[in-house]
Amino acid sequence: MLLQFGIDWGQLLRDIIAYGIQGIIAIIIILVAWAIGSVIGRAVNRLIERTGLEKAFDRTDVGKAFRAAGIDLSNLIGMLITAFVVVIGIVVALGYLRIGGEAGVLVAQVAEYLPRLIGGIILLTAGLILVALLTDYIGKLLTGLFPKQFVEIGEMLRNLLLIGLIALIVSIALDLMLFTGPLVYPLILGTVIIGAGIFIGHTVVRNIIEDHPEFASAAPYAKFLVYLIFLMVGLGAIFANFPQAAHVIQNVAWGIAIAAALLLVPVIYTLAKKMAGETKG
Known part of the structure; x- marks a missing residue:
């Protein structure tokens, strides 16, 4: 059988x-x-x-x-x-x-x-x-x-160099691992822009406050504005290959820019009034 x-x-x-x-x-x-x-x-x-x-x-x-x-x-x-x-x-x-x-x-x-x-x-x-x-x-x-x-400028340059070199190493490693595509390099570029913006905004605003203490009250607004600018630029770089998303980000950026300008008006007015009072005194 x-x-x-x-x-x-x-x-x-x-x-x-x-x-x-x-x-x-x-x-x-x-x-x-x-x-x-x-x-x-x-x-x-x-x-x-x-x-x-x-x-x-x-x-x-x-x-x-x-x-x-x-x-x-x-x-x-x-x-x-x-x-x-x-x-x-x-x-x-x-x-x-x-x-x-x-x-x-x-x-x-x-x-x-x-x-x-x-x-x-x-x-x-x-x-x-x-x-x-x-x-x-x-x-x-x-x-x-x-x-x-x-000295803080030197620290800022070091941090920017650190961000750039890390982005380079990540890019080479992703190439080796075959992690490539239309979003990979724009993502790295956008991340570098956002990270650089954080360091630049923090360092520049802090140096301005140290040299001109009268602007201390406007420092939070200035940092927020600088961070926001670099954030929108970084997001634009990340979604550069997606026209519809980039268009939406562009419109949002314009809206945020107008809102930030409106928020800065009373701050600028207060600082100008304060400086004018100090000049008269």
């Missing part, structure tokens, strides 16, 4: 054994990759701690943000290195299995993409470390070059 259906049990048994052996070898490859990755990851972790790179990074603004989020730099890099080696092992194991059909094509695509994903995350992390250290060094140089009354 079994032979009636044309089942070759001997061949079936041989196939099961062959696939079983291939599966075991694939698992061994992944385990070996995990063991090698763990050794390399721990070595990198200790190397970062002993070289003092982690302590130097912790003194930067980005490092402080990492610590506040509970992220340990050396552990993070060690884990990423381990993950990268394991992913390479998974790719080798999947290639050894030679899965056929549509499932094999899908598995091959996933296996091809995984190293890009982990590599992009490693590039992003390493880039943030280098950018933080570089901008901290440049910030110290600028602080020494500028007179005391312009």
Whole structure:
């Protein structure tokens, strides 16, 4: 009865054994990759701690943000290195299995993409470390070059450089991870514009108040206006590839500009009246 259906049990048994052996070898490859990755990851972790790179990074603004989020730099890099080696092992194991059909094509695509994903995350992390250290060094140089009354200008330039370099690193990492599209680069550009506007508005308004204390009462309005301008420009850059959304943002920007101007009228009048009174006195 079994032979009636044309089942070759001997061949079936041989196939099961062959696939079983291939599966075991694939698992061994992944385990070996995990063991090698763990050794390399721990070595990198200790190397970062002993070289003092982690302590130097912790003194930067980005490092402080990492610590506040509970992220340990050396552990993070060690884990990423381990993950990268394991992913390479998974790719080798999947290639050894030679899965056929549509499932094999899908598995091959996933296996091809995984190293890009982990590599992009490693590039992003390493880039943030280098950018933080570089901008901290440049910030110290600028602080020494500028007179005391312009120290904040040096800090502003350092922060702007930090934002620009982070945007560059993010852009390169996203390219490596194949995260591209009509919204990616405008999103990065818009974020840089908004971040730069916050630093510029805060620094400029604070310097004006220090030099002209009589404008202190108008400072909140000035900051709000500067932030609002850069926010609208940044949103316009983000949605530049979407004409309808950009048109809506443009109309909203005009409305906000008119409202802000109306709000500033009494402030300007009060300041002018105050300054005129001081002049007469």
